[in-house]
Amino acid sequence: MSRLWSDLTHTLSPYVPGEQPRIPGLIKLNTNESPLGPSPKALAAIAGQATGDLRLYPDPEATELRQVLAAYHGLDPACVFVGNGSDEVLAHAFAALLKHDAPLLFPDISYSFYPVYCRLYGIEAQTIPLDEAFSVRVADYRRRAGAIILPNPNAPTGVALPLADIETLLADHPNAPVVIDEAYVDFGADTAIPLIAAHDNLLVVRTFSKSRALAGLRVGYALGHPSLIAALTRVKDSFNSYPLGRPAQAGAIASVQDEAWFRETLATITATRARMVEDLTALGFETLPSRANFVFTRHLQHSGAALAAALRERAILVRRWDAPRIGDYLRITVGTGEQTDSLLAALSEILNA
Numbered sequence: 329m330s331r332l333w334s335d336l337t338h339t340l341s342p343y344v345p346g347e348q349p350r351i352p353g354l355i356k357l358n359t360n361e362s363p364l365g366p367s368p369k370a371l372a373a374i375a376g377q378a379t380g381d382l383r384l385y386p387d388p389e390a391t392e393l394r395q396v397l398a399a400y401h402g403l404d405p406a407c408v409f410v411g412n413g414s415d416e417v418l419a420h421a422f423a424a425l426l427k428h429d430a431p432l433l434f435p436d437i438s439y440s441f442y443p444v445y446c447r448l449y450g451i452e453a454q455t456i457p458l459d460e461a462f463s464v465r466v467a468d469y470r471r472r473a474g475a476i477i478l479p480n481p482n483a484p485t486g487v488a489l490p491l492a493d494i495e496t497l498l499a500d501h502p503n504a505p506v507v508i509d510e511a512y513v514d515f516g517a518d519t520a521i522p523l524i525a526a527h528d529n530l531l532v533v534r535t536f537s538k539s540r541a542l543a544g545l546r547v548g549y550a551l552g553h554p555s556l557i558a559a560l561t562r563v564k565d566s567f568n569s570y571p572l573g574r575p576a577q578a579g580a581i582a583s584v585q586d587e588a589w590f591r592e593t594l595a596t597i598t599a600t601r602a603r604m605v606e607d608l609t610a611l612g613f614e615t616l617p618s619r620a621n622f623v624f625t626r627h628l629q630h631s632g633a634a635l636a637a638a639l640r641e642r643a644i645l646v647r648r649w650d651a652p653r654i655g656d657y658l659r660i661t662v663g664t665g666e667q668t669d670s671l672l673a674a675l676s677e678i679l680n681a
């Protein structure tokens with residue numbers, strides 16, 4: 329069948345998402361979804377969109393959602409771009425801003441979608457190794473760069489970069505777009521949004537999938553100087569001018585407006601994370617300092633592959649990569665208190681077997 333494919337299709341190596349199997353009683357700690365469920369106000373707003381008005385196209389500019397996000401972050405609506413999940417926002421950023429003669433720089437251990445977009449858009453990339461503590465060392469980025477992209481906190485390590493380092497990166501590369509992917513920032517890292525006013529080369533990318541528990545709705549956004557947003561809009565309108573449906577726009581607005589729910593769920597997840605790290609340490613695990621809704625951890629006596637397989641036999645899914653330096657690490661999503669109890673009980677049983 330591949331005789332019918334374009335040359336481009338033959339060259340792609342698509343991203344492989346964490347599996348979504350249907351196993352009864354499964355404890356799913358492999359894709360960093362929220363265990364708590366979305367704001368009830370967001371659910372009501374989404375349900376309120378199930379009317380005859382669905383025959384109409386949505387607002388192509390998501391005007392109200394962009395206004396609400398702008399006000400929430402203290403910016404002008406011209407500084408806000410929204411898309412169908414942050415993966416789509418990132419895809420548009422790669423096409424609109426990250427392809428230059430000089431290479432795109434990103435960490436060797438990072439979000440594995442970045443190299444996939446580089447293939448799709450023919451972008452030359454250069455990976456920069458994380459240091460021994462799995463931290464980004466911004467001095468290592470002082471080299472020829474067409475653009476830079478980093479998740480903060482990084483994925484899959486959970487390690488955060490201080491704002492001062494991001495500021496250094498921006499100042500070192502005033503003529504290169506710098507994208508900070510803040511998918512996990514709400515769980516305890518410092519956002520780079522306050523740096524937007526002084527740095528027209530900074531684009532901050534956000535998602536409703538993790539901290540707002542709306543992965544199934546597909547809403548992401550980017551914040552930055554209006555000229556960066558204009559570039560994203562040009563690409564979007566050359567691709568799909570109606571990315572967000574009516575339920576997605578309404579649900580996202582209601583979620584942003586439910587600050588009490590947001591604060592409460594973040595507090596629950598970060599408290600469970602602290603307890604999980606402590607209990608993992610007691611079982612002989614070494615865990616990187618996490619500012620995300622997952623931990624990246626390894627056992628000093630057991631291989632990551634063996635542990636992941638033994639957990640899977642007990643219907644607990646975690647994520648793991650067969651990659652240099654991180655093959656023995658497990659990335660485990662912070663679940664409910666009960667899911668965390670089951671995870672720790674299973675690990676304790678596996679280690680004592």
Ligand SMILES: *Cc1c(COP(=O)(O)O)cnc(C)c1O
Pocket residue numbers: 412413414415416439479483509511534535536537543547548
């Ligand atoms: C989950 C994740 C995203 C994608 O989120 P969606 O909005 O669901 O597409 C982007 N970047 C990183 C680092 C992520 O972990």
